[in-house]
Amino acid sequence: MARAIRITLKRAEKGYDVAASKLFGAPLVPLGWEDKFAEDILFFGQIRLSDIAALDTENKLPHTGYLYLFLDTEMYPYMAWAEYYDGEPNLVIDDFNEAEPQFSHLNQAFLMSFSAEEGDCDGTKLFGKPSFGEHEGELLLQFDPLDNDTGFLNEVDGYAYFFFGKGRKRIDGIEFFIDHT
Secondary structure, three states, X not given: OOEEEEEEEEEOOOOOOOOOOEEOOOOEEOOOHHHOOOOOEEEEEEEEHHHOOOOOOOOOOOOOOEEEEEEEOOOOXXXXXXXXXXXXXXXXXXXXXHHOHHHHHHHOOEEEEEEEEEOOOOOOEEEOOOOOOOOOOOEEEEEOHHHOOOOOOOOOOEEEXXXXXXXXXXXXXXXXXXXXX
C-alpha cells in the first residue's frame, strides 16, 4: 500500500515564519515572480519541501526548495497551477488573495505540520489514495474542507484533489478536481 503524509492545519499566529509550509495567507516567493499572477489567481499553499523530506520515502517530490500551488478561479472548475523553486525565496506578497473578492478572506495563513500515515487515510494529506471516487492519475494533495476551518470550499461535503501531471515534469499539468460525497 502506498504511503501518505497527513497534513494537520493550525491557524497561524501573528509573527509566524512566512517561509513555513502553509495554506493560504501571504506566499513567500522568489523576486521577479510578482508579475506572474493575474487578479483571478488564488494562492492555495506553499510546501517547504525539506519539511516532508523524511516522510517522502518514495521520492515523489524534490527534498529541497518549495512547491507552490495556485488556482485560477476565473472559471469553474478551477484550473490548478504549480511552481517549483529550488532555493530560498525572499519576497512576501501580502494580501495575495485580496484581489479575488470571493476569496479575499483567505489571507489568513494555516500552518501545516506533517506525519506519516497509511495511504488510504481520510482527511487532508499528500500522496496515497483518494478517499472517494475512481480517479485517474496520481494524488499529490487531498484537501478536506470540513477537516479544518479555513473557509475554503466549506460548502463542499467531499474533497478537493490536486493530481500530479503526467511525464517527467510531474508538477507541470497539475489537475484540480472536487469530488462531492
